[in-house]
Every structure is written in structure tokens, then in C-alpha cells.
Amino acid sequence: MRYGMVILSAGFSGLLSFCFLAVSVGTDYWYIIDVNKPNYTDSEELSSYSGLWRINEGSQKSSVIPTFTANMSSLSEMERHLLELHKAVVIILPLGLVLLVFGWIFGLASSLASSPKLLTGTAFYFLFCSLFTLTGVSIYIQYSNKAMEEFQRIVAPEELAYVNVSFGWSFAMAWISFGLELAAGLLLLLAAKVTQMKGRYDCGVAVTL
Template identity: 40%
Template structure:
């Protein structure tokens, strides 16, 4: 695979990563709470579907004091700067700019991974705290899962790291070939 194809693939990964993360941040299907059908001994009113819920980053984070609310959009900003830097570095075929671009994407991937990890930990801790406040029998019919917004964030992380590695590989290929040869 030549450098032009590698540059194109890296830029495509960057665009995909941005799209995945922007969609993940903007949607409300990070955390899904489903209540199963209740047994005959339960006296709660209403169908169980009324208690089903889903939430995203913005519903859970009133007041914007959670770290993942800062880290994930910051990762999105790094993706934009990384993509611009990647476009410039691939057009100029600059070894140093390609290294910087690869580092941008790897740093963005690390920030995305951090944001996802903190969100998962926070969600687990919040559910555990609620479980300690109330009787556990109230939560026997509750099923909690992470939704497709979380899957998009993981896809973004994967494509960010892939993009960073592709830019670093292209820098290594550019550095190892004689000058003037594409």
C-alpha cells in the first residue's frame, strides 16, 4: 500500500471517528433501564413499560460537573484539529507533522477511552448507591444495559486509534524512503 492510499485511509478513519463520537455525544441511548413484567405478588400500578428509561450524557449530568462531559467533547475537538493537521501533513508530506497528527489521534483516543471508562464507573456507582438506599427486592426486575450510543463511542475510540496508527505508519514509511519517491 502506497502513501497516498495510506493517507486516504487515515483521513477516512478520522472522519468516521468524528462522526461516531459526535453521534454518541448527541444521542440519549448511553444507559438503558428496562423493567421486566412484574409477578402476581407485586402491587405496583401501571404496566412495567412505563418505568423503562434511557438516558445520555446530558440527562445524567445536571450542572455539568462530571468529568466525561468535559473529556468526550474535548476528544471531539482534538479530532477536528487532528483531522486538519492530518490533511495538511499528508498534503505536505512532512514527517514531523505526520508524527504530530498520529499523536493527536492517539491522545484523542486515550481521552475517549477515559471518558467512556469514567461514565461506566459512574453509572455502576450510582446504581450501587441507589441499591443500598432502597431494598434490593425493588431492583430484582430491573435490567440495566448500555445502549447504541455507547457502542458508537467505542467505535469512535477504535477508529481514533486506528487513524493515529495509520498516520504514525505513514510517517515511518515517509521517513524510511529516499527523498523524492512517493
């Protein structure tokens, strides 16, 4: 297996993982609430979709989620818990973006050096980044489930029959980023193995000569 091809694949995976996560964090289709009331012409105005930073209701209304500016004393215990979960997500995922930038730099340096130790270290760094992304996405799932439980508590069951909730493509892109981070880490481990085997082969040839 060629070292160059493995390194290029790892670098491409790392770059794509950053791009997917950046688009995911910056867009508003993490969670979609679709209301479809029969004989109600403005059902679309009741629907909404949200991201990590904004909630978009209807066709034009948009509001910023007050993650860090909300008055905690005026909130219920459940609302405070939801806000803390959301705060964790909007800290972890953007921080994961920063970590990926450093990971790509480390990967470039270790690939040029062709050092098995540096490649292995960078591989584990990318695997750590993937755990970071996984943690953020998992907390968002927990946040969404808790928010839905609260929604079901305050909305009449007959009204819930017309409500359909789902995760959107922004959420899916975060999962894809997680997979690409894993792929980058595993490919760098493979590159380290290839470099190590090549070093042993070169040493063996030198001894023979």
C-alpha cells in the same frame, strides 16, 4: 505499500471517529434501565434510558440532567461525587470532539506536505485524542457503577429482580470512536514510515545517478 492509500485510510478513520463520537455525545442511549414486572401492564413507564444530557423515563417524560445547575449544598456526599464524575464526562467528551476537528486539519496539512515529522506529530496527536476519549468513557463507567450501587442501596432486593440495566448503543459508539482514533494514529505513523523510506530510496537513486 502506497502512501496515498494509507493516507486515505487514516483520513477516513479520523472522519468516522468524529462522526461516531458526535452521534454518541448527542444521543440518549448511554445507559438503559429496563423494568419488566410480571402482571404489571405499565412496566414500560418504569423503564428509562439516559445520555450525557437527558434522562428519558417512560414513553414521554424527559428531563435534563442538572450537571452544572444543581444546588450542591442540598445533595449528599454520594450525590455530589456522582455529579462530579458526570461533570467530568460532559466536559472531556465534547472537548474530545473539538480536538478531533483540529486533528483532521493537522492530518490534511501534514499529508499534503508529505512530511514524516508532521505526519508523526499528527499521529501522536490522534493517539492523544484516543486517550481523551478512553478517559471520558472510563469515567462514565465508574459513574454508572457508583449510581447503580446507590440504586441498589435504596431499592428493595425483591424489586431489583425485575430490573435489567445495560449500556446502550450510544455508549458503544463512543468505544468505536476510540478504536477509530487509534487506527487513524497508527495509520499516520505508517504513512510517516512510508514517506521516510521513499525519501531514502529517492536519495539513493539520486546518489547512484
